[in-house]
Amino acid sequence: MNGTDTIHVALSGSLDDFDLDVAFDAPGHGLTALFGPSGCGKTTILRCIAGLNRLAGACRIEEDIWQDETRFTPTHKRAVGYVFQEASLFPHLSVRDNLLYSSGGRVKPAASNGVGFEEVVDLLDLDRLMQRGPQRLSGGERQRVAVGRALLSQPRILLMDEPLSALDRQSRDEILPFLERLHRSLAIPVFYVTHDMSEVERLADHLILLDAGRVVASGPLGVLQSDTTLPLALQRGAAVTLDAVVSDYDAAYGLTRFDVRGGSFLIPGSADMPTGSRQRLRIGASDVSLALEKPASTSILNVLPATISSSRALDDREIVMVLTLGHDSNGEQLLARITRRSWDLLELQDGRPVFAQIKSAALAPRRLPQ
Numbered sequence: 001m002n003g004t005d006t007i008h009v010a011l012s013g014s015l016d017d018f019d020l021d022v023a024f025d026a027p028g029h030g031l032t033a034l035f036g037p038s039g040c041g042k043t044t045i046l047r048c049i050a051g052l053n054r055l056a057g058a059c060r061i062e063e064d065i066w067q068d069e070t071r072f073t074p075t076h077k078r079a080v081g082y083v084f085q086e087a088s089l090f091p092h093l094s095v096r097d098n099l100l101y102s103s104g105g106r107v108k109p110a111a112s113n114g115v116g117f118e119e120v121v122d123l124l125d126l127d128r129l130m131q132r133g134p135q136r137l138s139g140g141e142r143q144r145v146a147v148g149r150a151l152l153s154q155p156r157i158l159l160m161d162e163p164l165s166a167l168d169r170q171s172r173d174e175i176l177p178f179l180e181r182l183h184r185s186l187a188i189p190v191f192y193v194t195h196d197m198s199e200v201e202r203l204a205d206h207l208i209l210l211d212a213g214r215v216v217a218s219g220p221l222g223v224l225q226s227d228t229t230l231p232l233a234l235q236r237g238a239a240v241t242l243d244a245v246v247s248d249y250d251a252a253y254g255l256t257r258f259d260v261r262g263g264s265f266l267i268p269g270s271a272d273m274p275t276g277s278r279q280r281l282r283i284g285a286s287d288v289s290l291a292l293e294k295p296a297s298t299s300i301l302n303v304l305p306a307t308i309s310s311s312r313a314l315d316d317r318e319i320v321m322v323l324t325l326g327h328d329s330n331g332e333q334l335l336a337r338i339t340r341r342s343w344d345l346l347e348l349q350d351g352r353p354v355f356a357q358i359k360s361a362a363l364a365p366r367r368l369p370q
């Protein structure tokens with residue numbers, strides 16, 4: 001465990017015929033996604049952290065030890081905010097009273113973690129909903145209130161169990177920007193269970209990959225995405241997500257420049273993004289092609305010098321490789337997926353300098369709160 005890994009969870013035991021045996025550390029800030037197929041144990045881990053299930057092991061949230069060999073803190077003494085698939089609001093209370101339930105109806109100023117009534121209302125844009133009852137809210141609005149209520153209980157950790165899975169596509173798209181703002185604005189760690197990779201790509205800082213009750217891998221999102229020994233990098237929709245900073249806007253062509261470690265990207269249609277703002281870029285492995293020399297005439301705007309750091313044959317037709325941007329080894333890593341025929345024709349090999357070409361249209365920036 002390094003200095004920033006301040007949450008420690010180790011659990012082992014059986015629930016009927018399901019065996020769970022996991023141990024991982026996670027940062028005490030930002031959003032950690034627990035990702036894996038149905039039945040791999042994601043919800044069970046959250047329930048053990050909340051003290052709702054009891055398996056042997058340990059659970060420590062920074063300096064709060066909730067479980068070890070000798071102690072087990074009961075659920076009601078664990079400062080946990082829990083958001084379920086379906087928002088379970090009190091039907092007879094208004095949004096305001098639902099939010100204030102844990103504070104006995106009193107509006108409290110912001111705590112040191114940034115969570116206060118006004119801050120939560122503002123963050124989740126709940127002001128105009130205050131007097132309504134839960135039955136007069138959309139599914140997405142109900143979930144926003146559920147998140148607000150969980151935050152206002154002043155938790156040490158926010159546990160979210162597939163909070164978007166009961167919502168339709170439109171409600172999901174509405175609530176995702178709130179979740180993006182939330183975990184970056186507040187000093188509360190979030191554990192977020194999902195089996196939807198697009199949610200991981202948009203929200204997660206840290207990732208715990210699970211399968212059949214075991215941890216397959218655990219680490220920063222970008223590190224796991226670009227690890228070709230893991231299944232993430234090998235699947236058809238494989239991608240990396242990069243944190244980028246807006247450095248310039250070309251009004252004549254409507255193009256914004258995004259800087260990442262080791263390179264920069266030009267992307268159209270981003271006039272509202274202020275210079276200096278941070279964005280998250282998703283770059284699909286299949287959207288990256290390679291050239292040995294910098295192409296003199298091409299319609300592709302983003303042609304970045306890079307080096308092939310590693311490669312792996314997916315089958316006898318395709319190769320996936322990790323590219324490190326720039327000329328030194330400090331650049332961000334991209335994935336590229338090309339045919340084995342192209343690999344042979346270009347005589348590619350690990351360590352070879354190349355030019356990575358990425359179509360602007362394939363890049364969809366997501367604003368990160370400052």
Ligand SMILES: Nc1ncnc2c1ncn2[C@@H]1O[C@H](COP(=O)(O)OP(=O)(O)OP(=O)(O)O)[C@@H](O)[C@H]1O
Nearest residue numbers: 015016017018037038039040041042043044045195
């Ligand atoms: N209280 C329980 N008693 C017995 N078995 C249980 C209990 N709770 C969960 N299980 C079993 O443990 C396994 C893991 O369940 P869990 O809900 O943690 O998985 P999950 O990864 O969250 O799945 P999903 O994505 O479908 O929600 C499943 O096989 C489930 O049937």
